[in-house]
Amino acid sequence: MNNIFSMRRFSQLFVNHTIASYRMYSMSFGVLMGILFLMMVYASAENKFILSENARQMFFTTFMFIGGAIFTTGIFSNLGDKRKAIAYLMLPASNFEKFLVAWLYSFVIFQLVYVAGFYLIDLTVMSLGKRVTNESAIMNFGADFRYSTLLLAFAWIHSMGFFGAILFKKLHFIKTAFSVFVLLLLVVLLNKFSIDWMMGASVETGEPFGSLMIYEGKKSYFLERSEMIWLVPYLTASIALLLWVGAYFKLKETEV
């Protein structure tokens, strides 16, 4: 018997999860889409029913990131309730299968459903405006927009939410968001103080590998962002991967 993965067990677990959660997921998705629709209609109506592609991209990204983070941090909410946690952990499926169902729902299925939902709303909003502006109703992210970049950013957000979902028993979203905020603040501060120390001068900087403004007496020098910036996507992907793996091991060790 394979104690890591069995397609029969996995598919049954997937079906069980769907039956147990579809009502809540449907309602949550409805609320997300409802708010998105209202805000896009409002923004469109404010500007004579013209909604630029930048604005649409902004709506798409913001709602995807925030909606995805809220959904992901709640994916293991069962573990916060002792009674539900026992039922969940005692179900004869492997930790990997349980992990995979949660990961698929929160990372893959969320994106698919969200993109479909967004396009539907976008088409609706644009068709409302079309009567006034006669603009195309087809969503176009523009030539310089790459979904892979968005996917990487979403993977990063997802991995933190996923880890927080298992790490915290209650108030998953708030505790995860707060932890990420504190962590990012520490990274920025550490980056600034280490560059100050290396340069021996006061340096104005923000994120790692970003541009620098060095102050020396009355003179100041500007340095373009580091050539090492190419590392950022790899670092982001590595962090996401590490957090996913960490979440799996945390799930394995979960106690009730």
Next chain:
Amino acid sequence: MIEISNLTFGYGLKSLLFNSLNLKLERGHIYGLLGKNGAGKSTLLKNIAGLVVPKAGFCKVNGHKSSRRVPSFLQEQFFIPEELYLPAVNAAQFAKGTAHFYPKFDLDMFWKILADFDVPHEGMLNKLSFGQQKKVLIALGLATNTSLLIMDEPTNGLDIPSKIQFRKVIASVLTDERCIIISTHQVRDLDSLIDTLIVLNNKEVVLNKSVDDILSKIQFVPASKAGSADVLYQESQSMGVNTIVAGREDTFGKVETELLFNAIVDGNNSVLTVLR
């Protein structure tokens, strides 16, 4: 079947509930796990079920370390917790969704036990009363036909007819291949059901004896029939003074679980000494 070796466990960093606990449980028995509140009955069951991870030592069931919770271990055990959760589905959907995970699941048995317990088949399970929900989970647990069935305070929330039914059902499902562990503080609920007594006291298993073994060493008799010389423990009860006396070959009887339990947790070492 169950091997607990040098199990050390505690929820905090400093306080330990168990320190190097050892215990072996076999198939074909109904074990009654007794202990005072806070003695660690539920925690011991959680260790066996794999819901917690020991700080040291191990708990193995059928050769699997419980805390790893691998499917081949989980599909051979069913845990009925004291506080339970049932989803918003009816009994048929619940059984259908669960049966796939247990190779020996017997659907007919599930319906029969539900009928014996007088639980309605229709309606959402999460809307049933606590007692009814417990009966559904007991029925499901028995129908899984797992080799290990663990029940934590199963009679809590059951009315008197249901408790009687519970005893009948449990007695009827015991086979040589099955091990049933029942934890309770309502010791009278287990009278005439269990065949082996396990008592937890002061972080230790102070007793793990079959009822037959116990009866071969001590008897439970009214004070009026006990010889004063061999009384190991006595207690005033509503029906008079009852005693535990050292075994006498000419007498037969049954274990007064509550009296024996009180004798042990009161720190009466003479009873334990005789039993050991």
